[in-house]
Amino acid sequence: MDFIKKEIIDRVGIITLNHPKKLNCLCEKMVDSIIEALDDFSAKKIPIVILRAKEDAKVWSAGHDVTEMPRKMRDPLSYYDPLEKLLRAVEEYLGPVIAMVHGSVWGGACDLIMTCDITIADNTACFAMTPAKMGVPYNLTGITHFMNRLPINIAKEMFFTADPVPAKRALQVGIINHLVPEDELFDFTMKMAHSINTRSLMSIEVIKEEFRILSKAYPISPASFERVQGLRRKVYDSHDYEEAITAFIEKRQPHFEGQ
Numbered sequence: 001m002d003f004i005k006k007e008i009i010d011r012v013g014i015i016t017l018n019h020p021k022k023l024n025c026l027c028e029k030m031v032d033s034i035i036e037a038l039d040d041f042s043a044k045k046i047p048i049v050i051l052r053a054k055e056d057a058k059v060w061s062a063g064h065d066v067t068e069m070p071r072k073m074r075d076p077l078s079y080y081d082p083l084e085k086l087l088r089a090v091e092e093y094l095g096p097v098i099a100m101v102h103g104s105v106w107g108g109a110c111d112l113i114m115t116c117d118i119t120i121a122d123n124t125a126c127f128a129m130t131p132a133k134m135g136v137p138y139n140l141t142g143i144t145h146f147m148n149r150l151p152i153n154i155a156k157e158m159f160f161t162a163d164p165v166p167a168k169r170a171l172q173v174g175i176i177n178h179l180v181p182e183d184e185l186f187d188f189t190m191k192m193a194h195s196i197n198t199r200s201l202m203s204i205e206v207i208k209e210e211f212r213i214l215s216k217a218y219p220i221s222p223a224s225f226e227r228v229q230g231l232r233r234k235v236y237d238s239h240d241y242e243e244a245i246t247a248f249i250e251k252r253q254p255h256f257e258g259q
């Protein structure tokens with residue numbers, strides 16, 4: 001079953017998340033389909049991609065597929081995991097990737113939004129960053145995605161509260177570039193895509209790569225990196241991490257014990 005719909009309209013690649021049964025969560029199959037579509041668009045030198053959900057989607061994406069998260073003793077966000085591969089594929093795409101958001105966005109999908117180059121949303125959109133709810137020790141590159149887009153106090157509030165940020169506030173704090181009426185979202189997004197397509201793709205390609213390189217230029221010593229990995233391991237080896245996943249699957253509130 002296809003987890004996405006892929007189309008090209010006037011040299012704009014459009015990827016529509018289409019796994020409503022599991023609220024477009026970023027399971028491995030969904031991620032592989034999106035990466036495959038990006039590779040196909042890249043081979044066809046499509047200058048710009050829109051990543052969207054279906055018009056009637058209440059949830060743009062429910063984030064990482066919790067049922068696919070390792071239960072314990074393994075980093076849930078390591079380099080070759082599906083979510084991380086997807087984020088790099090978006091960052092490395094030859095041209096801009098625009099997230100067009102109708103519906104709620106959760107966890108890893110929020111990180112995906114932060115990794116897209118531009119985000120355009122309607123009033124149904126909201127954005128929740130959920131590691132603290134899931135007992136997950138988020139990873140360093142993921143945190144830089146939020147630090148690169150938001151004032152650090154706003155990024156911290158998103159991580160510490162794990163509460164959804166509604167569309168209007170998302171515009172105020174910079175999660176989204178534009179907030180448009182629901183019935184204008186697609187036309188507004190396509191208009192921007194067409195306008196970008198009239199510019200020099202060569203120049204945009206280099207500028208996007210410069211932004212990518214500079215946005216990752218965080219000096220951190222090997223000792224600090226290893227210390228962070230040690231701290232993170234304590235969390236994903238903990239009762240709290242396992243309890244959060246079990247509670248989600250059992251459809252109940254988790255009881256965190258801080259160990």
Ligand code: YXS
Pocket residue numbers: 021022023025059062063064065066067076104106107108109129130131132133134136138
């Ligand atoms: O009961 P069935 O089998 O129909 O399945 C339900 C949900 O279990 C399933 N589902 C998910 N399955 C796997 N992974 C998910 N992330 C996920 N989210 C939902 O979809 C079916 C319908 O869900 P239901 O009944 O709850 O729908 P609803 O309309 O009542 O509520 C919609 C949501 C999105 C508010 C609710 O599903 C929800 O809160 N989902 C979890 C959102 C979330 O916290 N995602 C973060 C996942 S962890 C992650 O992304 C990172 C690792 S981190 O946490 O570090 O950022």
